[in-house]
Amino acid sequence: MxxxxxxxxxxxxxxxxxxxxxxxxxxxxxxxxxxxxxxxxxxxxxxxxxxxxxxxxxxTKRDLLAAIVKDLLQGLENEADRLVRDGDPATALFTFFAHLVAEAAEKKTIVELLADVGTAVPIDTAIGGFADTFARLLDKAQAAGTVDRDVTADDVLALLISTTQGAVRGGWDPRRQERVLSIIFAGLAAPRR
Amino acid sequence: MxxxxxxxxxxxxxxxxxxxxxxxxxxxxxxxxxxxxxxxxxxxxxxxxxxxxxxxxxxTKRDLLAAIVKDLLQGLENEADRLVRDGDPATALFTFFAHLVAEAAEKKTIVELLADVGTAVPIDTAIGGFADTFARLLDKAQAAGTVDRDVTADDVLALLISTTQGAVRGGWDPRRQERVLSIIFAGLAAPRR
Amino acid sequence: MxxxxxxxxxxxxxxxxxxxxxxxxxxxxxxxxxxxxxxxxxxxxxxxxxxxxxxxxxxTKRDLLAAIVKDLLQGLENEADRLVRDGDPATALFTFFAHLVAEAAEKKTIVELLADVGTAVPIDTAIGGFADTFARLLDKAQAAGTVDRDVTADDVLALLISTTQGAVRGGWDPRRQERVLSIIFAGLAAPRR
Amino acid sequence: MxxxxxxxxxxxxxxxxxxxxxxxxxxxxxxxxxxxxxxxxxxxxxxxxxxxxxxxxxxTKRDLLAAIVKDLLQGLENEADRLVRDGDPATALFTFFAHLVAEAAEKKTIVELLADVGTAVPIDTAIGGFADTFARLLDKAQAAGTVDRDVTADDVLALLISTTQGAVRGGWDPRRQERVLSIIFAGLAAPRR
DNA sequence: GATGAATGAGAGTTCATTCAT
DNA sequence: AATGAATGAACTCTCATTCAT
Known part of the structure; x- marks a missing residue:
């Protein structure tokens, strides 16, 4: 009870x-x-x-969707923890970012629904679960000099949502995905202004 | 046809x-x-x-949606033509890219539907209408040296879909949108590898 | 509209x-x-x-019930008006009262529902439509000396609800109905205290 | 059985x-x-x-309802027996009648259900349990001269059902209830025809 | 061409009742 | 005897689409 x-x-x-x-x-x-x-x-x-x-x-039907999403996110967060602990500070951020995008491309429809159905799990809530992880990964990368200091964790999350949704809705093949990521990562590394 | x-x-x-x-x-x-x-x-x-x-x-209901989308795209393509003709070669690509993202953010739901409802107008078909335009804008930018030569028109379109969907689904405020774009533009400018 | x-x-x-x-x-x-x-x-x-x-x-299902009841009441109110105008002052009250009870016995289930289903048409609202009519009939009867002056219109309505419901739920035959009414009418006539 | x-x-x-x-x-x-x-x-x-x-x-759900009703009636019948034995012959009928109506008003919904739900316990069966009691109380009252000789036990039961249902469905306050009862009792007392 | 009534498959959800644990 | 998960028929209501007026 x-x-x-x-x-x-x-x-x-x-x-x-x-x-x-x-x-x-x-x-x-x-x-x-x-x-x-x-x-x-x-x-x-x-x-x-x-x-x-x-x-x-x-x-409720929505509860079903919410449960699926929850399971999915749970799995991802576990992997994240491992990376934060054991990964190479200079590249862990990129690795995890790419990993999430790949996962999303695989679970296509679920990720679509994530953003669609009113509010089963609002997309920022879902991704928000990774906020801490990314903040930590970003810190390390900036310390290692692989990401410009002006970039914030929110920027990274916004880019993650973009790439994720792009992958899901755009129907990219793996090569396209790789090229897009490499451009974005270059953008993160580049000194601003 | x-x-x-x-x-x-x-x-x-x-x-x-x-x-x-x-x-x-x-x-x-x-x-x-x-x-x-x-x-x-x-x-x-x-x-x-x-x-x-x-x-x-x-x-059919879907026909209705298709018609709306078609109108929307028609309008945008007109603006595109103007830019290709009259814009500053060094920056026109960025200007038009940003313009499309802003438009999308405004017509939020329509753009959402664009990608959602099975196939009213599949997203790449929709964006594909801009392929030529972007190819030309990209050429000029590369000639002017503001975009790396390794970048292809398809890369740009993929990034456009991403940012567009990100803006629509992520619920960004204008500042976030600007920051995201500036990172992506930096990525486009950066010499690859 | x-x-x-x-x-x-x-x-x-x-x-x-x-x-x-x-x-x-x-x-x-x-x-x-x-x-x-x-x-x-x-x-x-x-x-x-x-x-x-x-x-x-x-x-709504309830709207259906409400409509049926409304029709039923409408019909009754029309008859009422006629009686008020043309009936014998001394007995019109009794006549109309008996008439309503008979009607109710006929439309059994509808009257049952009237009182049952939450609030399609709350019973007092339904019967309340007759309040004026009864007030006028009562006046005349009291003037004619066939009903005790202490009796109020609300008393009559309450008795009407009772008899009506009794007839509907009790499964009376016509004789029973007549006997019950005659006792109640005697009660109305009798000087109080 | x-x-x-x-x-x-x-x-x-x-x-x-x-x-x-x-x-x-x-x-x-x-x-x-x-x-x-x-x-x-x-x-x-x-x-x-x-x-x-x-x-x-x-x-069965209905069995549940039947059991509740049975308990309720059982309790009432016990009280009835006491009254038949010890009450004032002239008024015991009225007292018990009023008592039942009051009880019904208290157990509102149960009494409603009694009459509603198809047949959990058909209303006349339920009230029929009091037939004997009322017959005896009526005898005494008629002997004492407080009720007209023409009235039968069935008449009284019919009036009981009426008043009971009226109280339950009509939403009477205690004053209304008292007035209605006094009119009905007057009717019982009055010499017929 | 326009109207708006009719269609009817289908959706999500509830609940008395049964039955494996 | 008790538990609580499973069943599945039934219910109200919605909506894209058709068609008589």
């Missing part, structure tokens, strides 16, 4: 936990194929479960 | 022409307020017209 | 008017058979119309 | 007995607040029990 928002973490019973996972997977598929318009019934079908069960786990 | 797809150009009768314009305006408002989910009936209401009329002009 | 609440009066087009009437009739049937739980789809079917049409006429 | 319909009387185990009571109490609350539409899950929650348990005790 204490800690449970709607559709939160893991149920107690094993079968329920299994179902929750299946539903999330099915939803990722369906949203991926048809966008947020994909029907709940279709999700239930693919999860091998009845609609009622979907709604028991996620009282 | 030239002059008469469904709902294209201008009807003969004056009242019909007037209605077409009203409907487009109303649709731009409604889509702007409520996204593509805004109902056809609402559009009809705001246009002071009945649903039937909306459908006579645009057989 | 001026005078039209939801589901109000009569549409312009003849077919629409016909449909509206059919829907009302079907709804009266269905509500009568199954109470307010009867489904909209069933109503549509019996009206020979699709659900969409039902909802175009009455945007 | 005597002791073991579904969900009847008292379970053996102490905890089960406790649960049964809790569920009944919770259901009375919930039905009181939200009518018969109140959800089983809500009832379970308020009883501090799971849905499964509710259904083990009362296989």
């Amino acid at each position: 204490a800690s449970s928002e709607s559709g939160s973490a893991a149920p107690r019973r094993a079968d329920a936990r299994r179902n929750r996972a299946r539903i999330l997977a099915a939803a990722e598929q369906v949203f991926g194929d048809q966008g947020f318009a994909g029907s709940t019934e279709e999700i239930a079908r693919r999860a091998g479960v009845s609609v009622g069960t979907v709604f028991r786990h996620f009282p | 030239a002059s008469s797809e469904s709902g294209s150009a201008a009807p003969r009768r004056a009242d019909a022409r007037r209605n077409r314009a009203r409907i487009l305006a109303a649709a731009e408002q409604v889509f702007g307020d409520q996204g593509f989910a805004g109902s056809t009936e609402e559009i009809a209401r705001r246009a002071g017209v009945s649903v039937g009329t909306v459908f006579r002009h645009f057989p | 001026a005078s039209s609440e939801s589901g109000s009066a009569a549409p312009r087009r003849a077919d629409a008017r016909r449909n509206r009437a059919r829907i009302l009739a079907a709804a009266e049937q269905v509500f009568g058979d199954q109470g307010f739980a009867g489904s909209t789809e069933e109503i549509a079917r019996r009206a020979g119309v699709s659900v969409g049409t039902v909802f175009r006429h009455f945007p | 005597a002791s073991s319909e579904s969900g009847s009387a008292a379970p053996r185990r102490a905890d089960a007995r406790r649960n049964r009571a809790r569920i009944l109490a919770a259901a009375e609350q919930v039905f009181g607040d939200q009518g018969f539409a109140g959800s089983t899950e809500e009832i379970a929650r308020r009883a501090g029990v799971s849905v499964g348990t509710v259904f083990r005790h009362f296989p």
Whole structure:
């Protein structure tokens, strides 16, 4: 009774936990194929479960999307921590930046939805979770002289949103992605004015 | 492919022409307020017209969106032509790039829809209309030495899509927008590798 | 644009008017058979119309009920006016009272719903429409000496609600109804205290 | 017919007995607040029990309602017996009648449901339990001369249903209730025809 | 050409009831 | 006996699209 928002973490019973996972997977598929318009019934079908069960786990369609996004971000944040600790200060910022863009390109539709559906998880909230990480990575890079001192963490986040959305909406191949990144990274390195 | 797809150009009768314009305006408002989910009936209401009329002009909701986008792009291309002719070769590329981003930020929702709704007008088709323009502006800039020779027109278009989408989805204030652009422009100017 | 609440009066087009009437009739049937739980789809079917049409006429299930009740009351009020004008002062009150009870017994389920479903038309509002009429009938009866002077119009209305509900819920046969009324009328006539 | 319909009387185990009571109490609350539409899950929650348990005790929602009503009536019948034995013959009928109306006004929603929901306990069955009691009270009153000889027990029951339902549906304040009763009692006393 | 009523598939959501744990 | 997850039919309502007037 204490800690449970709607559709939160893991149920107690094993079968329920299994179902929750299946539903999330099915939803990722369906949203991926048809966008947020994909029907709940279709999700239930693919999860091998009845609609009622979907709604028991996620009282609202939006909650479903939010849960998917949350999982996705969780994974990324874990990787981030590792990089902050162990990466080369001079390049870790670039590495992580590129990594996020690549991930986004892979999870295309989810990232699209992230920005679309009113407010499931507003995009800046989502990316905001990385604010600290980037602030730290930026510090190190500036200390190492690979990024101009005038650049702020907010600048980097804004560029991240851009590149991420560009990758997702523009339908880039890996070469294009690499070239775009290299231009942006050059811009970050260049002394301003 | 030239002059008469469904709902294209201008009807003969004056009242019909007037209605077409009203409907487009109303649709731009409604889509702007409520996204593509805004109902056809609402559009009809705001246009002071009945649903039937909306459908006579645009057989499908998507056609409506396509028409709006087409108008928007038409306007921009006109401005582009002027710039190519009269602008300062060293900076015209940057000026036009910034102009497009600003426009996008203004027409937020329409640009969002551009990328979202399946295929009203796929984003690269839309932006592709500027390919020639940018190719020419890029040439001049490289000749003037304000952009690195390694940069291609496709690179520029990719960056345009990114910044455009970033501006629209990220909810930037003008200062952020300016800073982001200046970093990207610096990246374009910097000699590669 | 001026005078039209939801589901109000009569549409312009003849077919629409016909449909509206059919829907009302079907709804009266269905509500009568199954109470307010009867489904909209069933109503549509019996009206020979699709659900969409039902909802175009009455945007809410409750609106449908309200419309039925309104029609019912309208009819009764018309009869009331006639009685006030032409009836025998000494007995008109009793006549009209008995008439309403009989009507209620006939339209059983509708009257039940009147009181049940939250607030489609709150029962006192409904009966309140007769307040004036009863006030006038009561005056005349008291002048004629057939009702005790201590009785107020509110008393009469309260008794009307009672008898009405009794008739509807109690499943009285005509004899029972007559006996109950005669006792109540005797009570009204009797000098108080 | 005597002791073991579904969900009847008292379970053996102490905890089960406790649960049964809790569920009944919770259901009375919930039905009181939200009518018969109140959800089983809500009832379970308020009883501090799971849905499964509710259904083990009362296989159907309607059974729950029936049980509540049964309890309510049981209590009233006990009081009735006392009155028949000890009350003043001349007034006991009136006293008990008024008492029932007051009770009904208190348990408003339950009494509403009594008459509404198809058949949990049909209203005349419910009130029929008092038939004997009233027959006896009526006898005494007629012997004492406070009620006209022409009045039958069925008349009294019909009036009881009326007043009861009137009180519940009409939203009377105590004064109105008193006035209505006094008129009805006057009617009972008055010599007929 | 315009109107606006009709269509009807489909959506999200609820809830009594069943059943594995 | 109790739990609480699962079921799935049912419900109200929306909306792009068609078509009689």
